[in-house]
Amino acid sequence: MIRGTLILILCLALHFSGYAQSDSRRKIAIDFTDKGLEYYAHDSIDKAIQMFDIAIKEDSLYEEARYRRANSFYDKKDFKSASMDYLWLANHHTPIADVYERLGDIDTARQDFKGALPLLSAAIAIDSSQGSYFAARGLSWFNIEKFEKAAADLEKAVQLNYESADIYSRLGYAKLRMEDNKAA
DSSP states (O other): OHHHHHHHHHHHHHHHHHHHHHHHHHHHHHHHHHHHHHHHHTTOHHHHHHHHHHHHHHOTTOHHHHHHHHHHHHHTTOHHHHHHHHHHHHHTTOOOHHHHHHHHHHHHHTTOHHHHHHHHHHHHHHOTTOHHHHHHHHHHHHHTTOHHHHHHHHHHHHHTTOOOHHHHHHHHHHHHHTTOTTTO
């Protein structure tokens, strides 16, 4: 009985010390992420990435550091590194819609329009108020010649005040291909 109680106390102590250690590591990760954001704000992207690296080493589950590092890589046009962080976030079911949009943008740049569609759809499922998400998905639909779906998304982008000559041009062409000359 005494031995069982001692084992229980020891297990509880180890359990709670793990929480204290993880809280301490999270605080360090937050501090380094904040430093990284300061460097990023001053256009020192390489220094920012170094700070985000340290934050991730301290707490590998801290999404904010990984998201910020992915954005930094994306801004440097290091799409391979950005993709790795964005994919990690997506695989951990992040609620950050921009993650899925960026992954879709990377696929679009590689002309993998079909691969971009589920990612852009995920961004829209999280945040349907962004016209840029609908525009990106509409352009992907357009590029695989699914003109009805393209037109629906491009119209939604325009409704959300996301407008450009390219959007209107592709929307008009999609309408023509749908034999809707008047709308085109």
